[in-house]
Amino acid sequence: MTMQDLNIAFIGGGNMAEALIAGLRRAGHAAERIIVAEPQAARRDFLSNSYQIKAVAENSVAASAADLLVLAMKPQQMKAAVTGLGLHLKGDTSVISIAAGVTTASMRAWLGAAANIVRVMPNTPALVGAGMSVLFSDADELHKQRTEYLLDACGESLRVEKESQLHAVTALSGSGPAYFFLLTEVMQATGEKLGLSPELAAKLAAQTALGAGKMLTESDRSAAELRHQVTSPGGTTQAALDVMYEMGLPDAVRKAVLAASKRSEELAG
Ligand SMILES: NC(=O)C1=CN([C@@H]2O[C@H](COP(=O)(O)OP(=O)(O)OC[C@H]3O[C@@H](n4cnc5c(N)ncnc54)[C@H](O)[C@@H]3O)[C@@H](O)[C@H]2O)C=CC1
Numbered sequence: 001m002t003m004q005d006l007n008i009a010f011i012g013g014g015n016m017a018e019a020l021i022a023g024l025r026r027a028g029h030a031a032e033r034i035i036v037a038e039p040q041a042a043r044r045d046f047l048s049n050s051y052q053i054k055a056v057a058e059n060s061v062a063a064s065a066a067d068l069l070v071l072a073m074k075p076q077q078m079k080a081a082v083t084g085l086g087l088h089l090k091g092d093t094s095v096i097s098i099a100a101g102v103t104t105a106s107m108r109a110w111l112g113a114a115a116n117i118v119r120v121m122p123n124t125p126a127l128v129g130a131g132m133s134v135l136f137s138d139a140d141e142l143h144k145q146r147t148e149y150l151l152d153a154c155g156e157s158l159r160v161e162k163e164s165q166l167h168a169v170t171a172l173s174g175s176g177p178a179y180f181f182l183l184t185e186v187m188q189a190t191g192e193k194l195g196l197s198p199e200l201a202a203k204l205a206a207q208t209a210l211g212a213g214k215m216l217t218e219s220d221r222s223a224a225e226l227r228h229q230v231t232s233p234g235g236t237t238q239a240a241l242d243v244m245y246e247m248g249l250p251d252a253v254r255k256a257v258l259a260a261s262k263r264s265e266e267l268a269g
């Protein structure tokens, strides 16, 4: 079976599932080979209309035909949603959990000891093909490769060897888009206060975020070097950065990332 032949099922059709479905469809995975189980009827309609995929209410219906099953509900919803679902799976189904914190051991306790579990921490830029996903699995290589087929359709993917590293991964790349969005929101609002139109302020903030991101990924200079290149001594950037340091922005970001990692540990129970 080639990767394009995989039947891929999603349990939970929320934001993150949609981002992965969009990536798969954009990469050319056939709509007939994608199914989503989602309790909300309006959401089912939206997903089937937007991506031409099948959307059903029953989790077991989606799970039973799956070669690759993506569990995409909230961590707190996982136990109730997957207990008993193992009975409906084919023996070689790869089971991907994208839930923050929920461990491989918990998943096996709920789905059965033989389940081929792959844990993944994706992020929402998958929606535009710029995702960063990290996987951990102690299952056979086949299950990791199938998972990478899905993830690479949505951006980049990497592996970690220790499951506990997923807490830090979640705090950086899983939650990270929100940190950059917050910074962008504030820049945009302040641009408006300074007299720019909302459209112009939004465009300047967003294109600047994109440009900074491209430099970070494409240049071989460090983030600190790139920052220095923008910062003329005694100039405007220096004036801004002085305020950021005085008001403790680096410390706030450090504490924020640590809080996200700690929350991931708490969700693991
Ligand atoms: N949103 C993000 O940026 C990221 C989310 N994640 C993980 O993805 C998972 C989903 O997050 P979101 O998509 O943001 O949440 P969401 O709330 O948008 O989606 C969850 C979906 O699951 C459905 N659902 C609830 N109970 C269900 C059940 N028993 N059976 C089937 N479906 C059920 C809900 O109706 C909802 O549509 C979470 O576990 C989260 O930790 C991981 C990385 C990034």
Ligand SMILES: O=C(O)[C@@H]1CCC=N1
Pocket (backbone or CB within 6 Å): 100, 170, 174, 175
């Ligand atoms: O906020 C959350 O818990 C999820 C996991 C990473 C991003 N969103």
